Amino acid sequence: MSGEVVLEVEDLAVEFRSPHGVVPAVDGLSYTVTAGRTLAIVGESGCGKTVSSLAVMDLLGPTAKVTRGSIRFRGTELLGMRPKERRAVAGDHVAMVFQDALAALNPVHTVGYQLTESLRVRRGLSRADARRRAIELLDLVKVPRAVDRIRDHPHQFSGGMRQRVMIAAALAMDPEVLIADEPTTALDVTVQAQILRLLAEIQAERQMGLVLITHDLGVVATVADDVTVMYAGRAVEQATAGDMFAAPGHPYTRALLRAVPSLGGQAGEPDRGRRRLAVIPGRPPRPGEITTGCPFQPRCDAAIDVCATDDPPVVLLPGYRTSRCHVAREVMSVAAGRVDEAGAADE
Ligand SMILES: Nc1ncnc2c1ncn2[C@@H]1O[C@H](COP(=O)(O)OP(=O)(O)OP(=O)(O)O)[C@@H](O)[C@H]1O
Ligand code: SF4
Ligand SMILES: [Mg+2]
Secondary structure (H helix, E strand, O other): OOOOEEEEEEEEEEEEEEOOEEEEEEEEEEEEEEOOOEEEEEOOOOOOHHHHHHHHHOOOOOOEEEEEEEEEEOOEEOOOOOHHHHHHHHHOOEEEEOOOHHHHOOOOOOHHHHHHHHHHHHHOOOHHHHHHHHHHHHHHOOOOOHHHHOOOOHHHOOHHHHHHHHHHHHHOOOOOEEEEEOOOOOOOHHHHHHHHHHHHHHHHHHOOEEEEEEOOHHHHHHHOOEEEEEEOOEEEEEEEHHHHHHOOOOHHHHHHHHOOOOOOOOOOOOOHHHOOOOOOOOOOOOOOOOOOOOOOHHHOOOOOHHHHOOOOOEEEEOOOEEEEOOOHHHHHHHHHHHHHHHHHHHO
8 A cells, every 4th residue: 555664674784705805785774665655776886776676686696695684575574584485475576677678588588488487487377377467567568569579589679678578577476566776777868768657657556666776866856756875885865855856965965966956957858867977076985995984075075074083873854864974964954055045046
């Protein structure tokens, strides 16, 4: 039902282990997914968006390990469960559209086979019923001539159509949560908009919780209800999209938004889908790179002395927002003040 909490990730930590050492890829990430709402997870490349999602899906490879935290589906703890038990509790209910659609589809099998395999194995559907369901799924994601196209192989589909097939495959088990990892990055702007509209329609119709991983603040502005901004493996700001765009509560969010001043601009602008994350001078720390204090400190224009020595706490801001920053309240008040001034100047 709309508004119900379906997925909770709390203080999640993931490490990669190799003979060369331990790489902490995710370090204390928390977020909540609610039925009928879209949570955007945004952050620069390498901040842990995909790895944290793979941890939720129980799809981390053998070199990665969840070392801390909790992942709960409808209140049931998934971490520590045996794989079979975990699949039974959450397997059909949490699905993911992977970052690379072409790699995620098997080139030797038809699209129909790939859509029906799980239905036949996990739901015990007959070949004919699974075929019917596969056609329904392709219709749902608006692939034209679905009856014919289930016989085609992935390479016979355009990038946009392949992404629709991936979404269809993820929806096969009627998930309550869909994690879409950069579902539109490789597509041109018009197709991006179509896919986002499709996801939004399906999400609203099914009252799914949608987790949308993106680099694109234009996408966040268009479709997100809630936003988690990640930096160096953890959430630095969590807010509703409206609150975040109105007055960012973290210097990193502020830096990201600064380079996209017309984000609140007109829908339908030709470059609306192209607003990538700003280039912020410097680079994020590499996982495992020793940093003391706040990981954003070397790039932060609001840093004070304590930032170099003390890890900032998570600060609760008005409106159920959080910001992991020593001066979160000041940052948000200044941003809010600027908005008020701009509003007053317009009057
Ligand atoms: N197999 C691996 N072995 C070692 N480190 C890895 C592995 N996969 C990912 N990492 C590291 O984990 C960190 C998080 O990676 P992740 O793929 O989650 O980033 P991301 O936020 O999804 O980035 P992008 O926006 O580029 O997709 C990165 O620093 C990456 O180098
Ligand atoms: S804690 Fe300090 S360095 Fe980190 S984001 Fe806040 S002001 Fe910047
Ligand atoms: Mg990724």
